Amino acid sequence: MKVHKGDTVLVISGKDKGAKGKVIQAYPTRNKVLVEGVNRIKKHTAVSRNERGASSGGIVTQEAPIHVSNVMVVDSDGNPTRIGYRIDAETGKKVRVSKRNGKDI
Incomplete structure (x- = not known):
């Protein structure tokens, strides 16, 4: 989820x-x-x-x-967004990302 x-x-x-x-x-x-x-x-x-x-x-x-x-x-801009994931290069953990603006959540 x-x-x-x-x-x-x-x-x-x-x-x-x-x-x-x-x-x-x-x-x-x-x-x-x-x-x-x-x-x-x-x-x-x-x-x-x-x-x-x-x-x-x-x-x-x-x-x-x-x-x-x-x-x-x-998201951080105040707009509703869908959620995606990316792998953080430093830690190797999954990070949630806004599909609308590409920023981390």
């Missing part, structure tokens, strides 16, 4: 199309990412009491994962 935690992404399809956000968590086995402020859902939780007697529960708004095909990584 070419999208990693900490990347800034642009949502390109779905109800939140056009929204930008930071990837909070990536789920490579499910091909999904959790994006800050995108795909917000309301989760109903049962009321329960903790040790101190305070009750917690009710309706909680939180982000839900979105499929990785619905987002594009935003």
